[in-house]
Amino acid sequence: MSPYLTAPAPRADHPPVQREAEVLAARPVGAYVELTLAAPEVAGRAQPGQFVAFAVGGPMTANLLRRSIAIAGTDGAAGTATVVVAPHGPGSTWLAQRRPGDTVDVVGPLGRPFPLPEPGTTALLVGGGYGAAALVGLAALLRSRGSRVLAVTGAADAARLCSVEELGETADVVAVTTDDGSAGRAGRVTVAVAELIGGSGIAYACGPMPMLRAVADAATAAGVPSYVAVEESMACGIGVCMTCVLPVVGADGLTRFSRSCTEGPVFGGDRVRFADVGSLPWDVVGADAMGVVRP
């Protein structure tokens, strides 16, 4: 029997498309900007947990690499997809400055969606910062399948919280934490996770790596399967550049450097070797060819 509580996330149902999408709305949300795009083919294909990759800077740009951002919601009937942009570098800042009527080159939906539990399973959803946006569509889908949804959102401060209102519309419980106590309970999401994990049949998380690790560890310790959506630095988002790899244990029990874009961004929380991110452990497949041998 597998010692893992999760199976690797299967591929998405549909391949991605590349389109010029018009920005229909740009709404400031605390420290972020929520963009609504006219992208019917993306909206019609997207599954919760998937992301889109934007070209940034326009035709004369010197920033060539795509910016990958989780899909925060889709409206199939309206043909729209929503993302929450956190401006921190030149590319994301350019994206956050788009206004209605502008167009952006978008590729998506990309990556593997969150696997779903048996209908009716109580689910714990944990979002850190703008990572909470990636859980909004999941919360609605789980509810429609009869799950009780417990949501936890946390951030450094109130301005960096995200999607609290949207999660509140679908989740049965929404717990809010901030590091500085400016909203909700003071402290990390782990405090709320510790209280809620025992009553959950599955856990999902999206946010910064240390948070994902803490949630995955708490879930695994409680015997609860968890799926985490990682945010690795990606050049392409489609699986060709090989820059976004993480050490992940596969279905065969072997660890490989797995692409966060095409083999993720959703990984089994107990399959990501968080402690080994940024290093090359000897037991990663192919490490021997790099001269790294068993100690």
Added chain:
Amino acid sequence: MTALDTAVDMTTALGSVPLVGPVLTASGCSAFGQELEPFVDLTTLGAVVTKSVQLRPRSGRPTPRMAETPSGMLNSIGLQGPGIDGLLAGELPWLAERGVPAFVSIAGTRVEDFAELATRLRGVPGVLGLEVNISCPNVESRGEVFACDPVAASDVVAAVRAAADPAQPIYAKLSPDVTDIVPVARAVTGAGADGLSMINTLLGLVIDPDTMRPVLGGVTGGLSGPAVRPVAVRCVWQVHQALPEVPILGMGGIRSGLDALQFVLAGASAVSVGTAVFSDPSATARVHTELAGALAARGFSSLREAVGYAHR
């Protein structure tokens, strides 16, 4: 859209092997082609140039593996790949089933590694030829960059030519990080290379001003993208001038049809589109269309007429 719907004859060749079009993927920039299938008709490409394969599966280097730079990027992947057994069992049959020609990039740390890879690839369906990657900068020591030394480079090429299927042309991929690229080009063609691929990435380094340490896990990395294009065009120009009869597959920062045209005019008979694919997954098809239009606008009826035109 197909490769054949233009008034300009875009057919070309890699050595003796005909190609439907002059635009190929670039090694290390399109994996093994599968991920591009949603975005381009792979059968209209000249070929998919595979990520370099080695004898054994390789994990590649630890992250971070990438840093964005002005009009380019620095990468330090370290040749992650499935190894020749995985390639022969998985990726190459996938391409062959779809009728997508493969130009297989091979890499190794010893001359014998290259020769064994060439042997394993003899007669494999769909494999047009071999690109011999003797110039990857992401290796343990500069001594392993065969393309920095004419003798080491020609040792590899001679061994590959001797071992490879005679029907498969072999192209040596050269590094721009040399004082003079022409002697290296002359040495490898003398050793039996049917053509030359120019250029591989340039060795670079980026330091994070916040951590005050190199950004990449591998410290140094390979610089690619439009930032290196003038260096690449210069290399193609110099080598075509010195060795006009040697076919050249040009690459280095090609993002548009006009970029590709520069390489053709400098002497390349085909081009690879690399880093631009990260930014635009349909770049190969777009560059083909734009290049055909640019050639037509300049009065060329065929790509072949334009090869090396800037020298005449």
